[in-house]
Structures are given as C-alpha cells and as structure tokens.
Amino acid sequence: MGYTISEKILLAHTDKKDIKPGEFIEADVDLALGNDITAPLAIAEFKKAVCTGQSPQKAGHPSIKYDGVPSCKVFDRKKIVLVPDHFAPAKDLRSANQCKELADFAREQKIENYFEVGCMGIEHVLLPEKGLVGPGDLVIGADSHTCTYGALGAYATGVGSTDLARAFIDGKCWFKVARSLKFVYTGKLNKWVGGKDLILYTIGKIGVDGALYMVMEFSGEVIRRLPMDDRFAMSNMAIEAGARAGIIEPDDITFEYVREVTRSQSSAENRRDLASKTGGPPKIGETSPAKLAGHKVTKDKKFGSLKSDSDAVYEKVYEWDVSKLEPLVACPHLPCNVKPASELKDIKLDQVVIGSCTNGRISDLRIAAKILKNKKIKSGLRLIVIPATQKIYLEAVKEGLAQIFVEAGGIFSTPTCGPCLGGHMGILTEGEVCLATTNRNFIGRMGSPQSFVYLSNPAVAAASAITGRITHPEKI
C-alpha cells in the first residue's frame, strides 16, 4: 500500500520503517516557530524544565549534558524561528514585555532567525520569503496558520506553546498520523477568482470540521496552474476546516519559487542590505546566505519523491469543476458560512482590511491597487492595507501601489498581524462591519463581540472599499 506525500514526509523524519494513519509517532522537526503571543509560554516552560541548575543524568543532547553540568541551551539554535508579529510593534506595555522576552531569549540562545521590528513581517509570509521552509520539510509552529507552508510541499502544522517548549529541548514533536483527504479541482478559474475563493468554496462545502484532524491535499489541473501566492492562501486556511495540514505536491511552480527565493537571498545587493547600518556583520535576525545554500533546491531524490503514491489511501476524494466559481465571501460568524459576493450587495461596511498571512502578499496588493487606481473609497469608510513583510512593503512603494492606496483615501501600514485577531491597527466597536482578506470571522474576532467580519479575496475587498458595500469587482 502506497503513502501519501504527508505520510512520506513524516516517515522521513523518524527512524521508522513504516507508518500508518492513526498511530502516534515522535519525529525530528526541521524548524520550530513561535511568535510574540505563543513563544513567551514556551520560553517559560523551557527554562523551568532545563534551566534549573540541576544535573541531568542522560547523555547525548545539547540541552542535557552528561558531565553533570546543566545546560540551558536549545537543541539547535539554527532550527528555531521567533517572530514578533501579532502585537508588534508593541501595542501596549504587556505586549512590549512579551516582545522583549523573545528578543532576550534569542540573544541568550544565539538564535539567528529572530526578526526584530524592522526585519519582521507576518510569520507565514516571512518564512517562505527568507527561504526558511521548503519542499519536504517538517515544520511545527505555535500558530494555527503554520499550515501555510504546505503550499510548498512541506508538512507544516500548528502546535501549542508546550509543544514548542519541548521542541526547544530536543527538536522533536509527537504526532498522530492523520488520514488524508484529496481535493481535485478541475476546469478553469474565472477572472477575479483565485486561491482564496477556492479555499472558501472548499470550507463552505465541507464545514469547519470537515477535515477534522486530517491532512487536506489540494490537487488537480487548477492547482497545477495556480501561482504560489494563491497556493499559500489555500494552504493557510486548511486549519479553518479543522485540518492538521494543507499540502500541495511541489512542482515546477514550487521549484521556481524556491530557486527565486534562494537567488534573491544570496544576491550581492541583498548581502549589502543585510549588513548593519554601521557596516558591521549581519544583525541578529538576518538570515545568512549560508543557511539557504544548504536548502535542497536541486531535483534530488528527496524532491523527486514528494508526490503521493498512485496507490495511496485517502479517507475521501472530492472532485470539483470550479469553472463556474464566482468570488466568494464568508459571512459572520464562521468561515464556512460562504456566499457569492454578488449576493451580498446590501451589506454596508465601516472598514476594509487588505493584508494578513492569507492575502498580504505582493500579488494581493497588485490586484487591489489595480481596482483602486484613480478611485476614491467611500466617504466614512476605513481602508487599512497591510503588506505582510518589509520586502513586500518596499515593492508596493516602488510599484506605486502604496500611493494608490493612500490617494484613494486608505492607509498603508507597517507589517503586522494587527486587526486580523483583534490586536491593534483597526479594532471594531459594537455594530461595526468589516470586510477583510483575513482568515477567521468568529464572534469578536476583530474587536467587539457585537461586530461583524466578512472574509473575501483582495479584489472583492478593494471593490467594496469603493462602494462601501460588498461588491463584485466586475461592478467597478
């Protein structure tokens, strides 16, 4: 019996000869990620466990030294990533304390991949951009949208702070091997329809627990033609159907993306940017080209086998022709409450947010800017545009997109998760309605429990900012 791609990746990270759904395993992770709201707990648990001054008895581990000298060191400082992106730049005193805990820990442990404000971006856009995740990797993150990297053909899954603390100690994580669901998308996408709509369609069909504790595998001709940014949007929201992972077999599009990232990370210009302002060595938080050189970008055996076997077993296979798909919107208060945008033109809006780990990438901003160019947003409406990383921020400035957003009457923010989880930079009060390119619309998600959040792709968001109501982009 064959394996699915997710089973292969898990198996490759253990010493086991065989793997089957339902069993519990412990595997070595390639990367462990935390942010400013999840890492503080993990750091505290880690320190309580191994920074106690007592002598551990068992040999063979960086945290646990045999010679009686207690070690308070993480398992591998190169395999940990810390990103203060949720309540950063620090939104208040307690958030500032949490951010400082990350900075202090990164310094003590000499963790290279700590991205201070100025380098930081929304983690699930930043990590692929920096070449820290790639096909075949096993990645855990103390953030539910870690599943985003599944778009690169990695097994990437959200875990908790204690899982992260454990990984700090020995680089391992326990997993229950999940069954896989296969989604085959056929046909041809209409204009204005992209990855966000595909995943909203999917969650609308199967429900917020339709993939509970499973791996979603996205495939089919539509996926094969889908650009990377749209793939990231899809994998990003696998968690909203309850999935442990949302994976896309790597192909030439993936391969080209990874090559481009490696190129841009090791280019001479980038090396100059990486040097500190005083001309010294790269600051903490700037990825070294050496790290990326080690990344498997060649079509070696590992990459070549990153496909599900033809006799792999799936819990269920869904096959959908998406040629008639229109832009979709998830209505309050669940991501599965999906309707076509064209049916929601009576919904008046107070705020529109374009950004987040779902749709804060350059192609999202380009789509929005194309619609907003030489237009003004509805008087009284707040348009908040948040590029996901500094690189995207600068690209948007260079391409004139930032100017378009501001001249239309919107604001252009520094990278942050901000309003997506009701943190800062655009909280809703009672009765307010927001259309956002984010990924969750539970009660109170963006502020008051008496506010309302609709989810859409960037084109619908931009069009709606102009009219002040939920609008199909064709109408603009």
Add this chain to the structure above:
Amino acid sequence: MIIRGKAHKLGDDINTDDIIAAKYLVSTDAQELGKHCLESIRPDFVSRVSAGDIVVAGKNFGCGSSREHAPLAIKGCGIQAVVAKSFAGIFFRNAINIGLPFLESAEVDDIQEGDSLEIDLAGGIIKNLTQNKTYSAQAFPEFLQEIIAAGGLINYIKRRYNLSVQH
C-alpha cells in the same frame, strides 16, 4: 483517574476566540486568564462555575487558534474536565500537553445543564449521577495516557531525560 463535577453545557464549534479573546493574550497566568473564560458568548459563565465543574460541549470544541491560553483559561476558571462530541486538533494537543483532562463521547446531547457527572478517564466511561445513566467515551491511546499520567508533556519529557519533575 475519576473526576466528579457539575455539567455546564455548550454548543458546537466553540472556538478559541470564544474561550479566551485575543486581547487577553498578554498574560500566561491561568488564574488571570480564567477570569475571562467564554466572556464574549457567556458573560456569566465564570461566575456560575464552581471549582471542579465539567464542560460538556458539542462537536469541534476548541477550534481556531493554537493559543494554549484556551485550555489554560478553562483550567484557570475552575473547570476540571471537558467532555465533547469532538475536539479540534490543536486544542486536543494543548489539553493533553498541559494536563487538562478531556473525553470524546457521541452521547453528550443527553446530558443536561447542571447534571452531576462522574468521569473515568482511563476507562472512557461517563456516569450521569443525576439521570442514573452511563455513556461510553473514547479512551486515550497508551501514548497519550502516559503523557497525561506524567502530568503533561514537559514532565513526560523530563522523566525521559531523568530530570526531576515539578508538580
């Protein structure tokens, strides 16, 4: 392990924003978080809970974010166990890892608000002492039972590496 307590009934898809709103994710203290447990959807929940009570919920309990603050808030407000039709994946992990007892049972609809329950975690049995009924639940696999018995993941790992365990 046997747990006894009064049932508090919740519906389907109780998510992590319901359990603990993002604005409180500036604290890691279970007691402090517990004060705001389920605040957005049940403002009176915390005041109605007595230490040792049990949450009984529908499907997909704990869906949404990975915030470990969610099971911490539940523990912090005095709830000692959760029974639900199904649990969301990351919440499942977090509850195991921090030692919040929970069980999955298809028969929860029968339980009424305020019923007195007795839960046998290892055996996967729920007794409704008020209605004099017994329901079956999914007992945990051995690996998870070991983590729970150790009092959570960190203690389990410390035992493995022979570090002294804090309770």
